Amino acid sequence: KQEVTQIPAALSVPEGENLVLNCSFTDSAIYNLQWFRQDPGKGLTSLLLIQSSQREQTSGRLNASLDKSSGRSTLYIAASQPGDSATYLCAVRTGANSKLTFGKGITLSVRP
Amino acid sequence: GAVVSQHPSRVICKSGTSVKIECRSLDFQATTMFWYRQFPKQSLMLMATSNEGSKATYEQGVEKDKFLINHASLTLSTLTVTSAHPEDSSFYICSANLGTSYEQYFGPGTRLTVT
Numbered sequence: 001k002q003e004v005t006q007i008p009a010a011l012s013v014p015e016g017e018n019l020v021l022n023c024s025f026t027d028s029a030i031y032n033l034q035w036f037r038q039d040p041g042k043g044l045t046s047l048l049l050i051q052s053s054q055r056e057q058t059s060g061r062l063n064a065s066l067d068k069s070s071g072r073s074t075l076y077i078a079a080s081q082p083g084d085s086a087t088y089l090c091a092v093r094t095g096a097n098s099k100l101t102f103g104k105g106i107t108l109s110v111r112p
Numbered sequence: 113g114a115v116v117s118q119h120p121s122r123v124i125c126k127s128g129t130s131v132k133i134e135c136r137s138l139d140f141q142a143t144t145m146f147w148y149r150q151f152p153k154q155s156l157m158l159m160a161t162s163n164e165g166s167k168a169t170y171e172q173g174v175e176k177d178k179f180l181i182n183h184a185s186l187t188l189s190t191l192t193v194t195s196a197h198p199e200d201s202s203f204y205i206c207s208a209n210l211g212t213s214y215e216q217y218f219g220p221g222t223r224l225t226v227t
Contacts, residue, residue: 032215099158
């Protein structure tokens, strides 16, 4: 059974800092991995999708990496801003069109 | 990115009544949609997988007679909470996969409060 872990559960950093959010999963046989952002009381916004054959994806100040063999993914946020404050969720899919398995998320607070 | 909408965004109903929540993929066709439930400060819990033209697949522990799912078209899935009780109060979110990359897009969620 796939399990996804995100540690720590919460993180507070000053504005401008570069930061890394970690995600680990127990079964390396994944189809793809997706990072999401969730603001309080809102749905999830897809940030980055990494297919199993890829090592990283970039979008603006965000970079996500994937190391399947070690069961890890990281989300790198450059030059953090207060508007980046949200909960970041990592989710893996083990097969095409199969369900996503979510981590519990990391609640990020960027202090002005 | 792809857009998934939900309606209503908030609903308050009395105990014993039924509530229907709609999930639509606005600019793409979705043969599969997913329904999640989220409790405060917790991650998402998958309730069921909704397949167009066939019966939904429910996760273990989810009552299929209480949470009725209908996926009548490639752009619409509905979740009906029947005979709602206060413990059904929660945030319900739907999602759909886009294309062969299976990138999943989520709706904005529906806040259900049962009084």
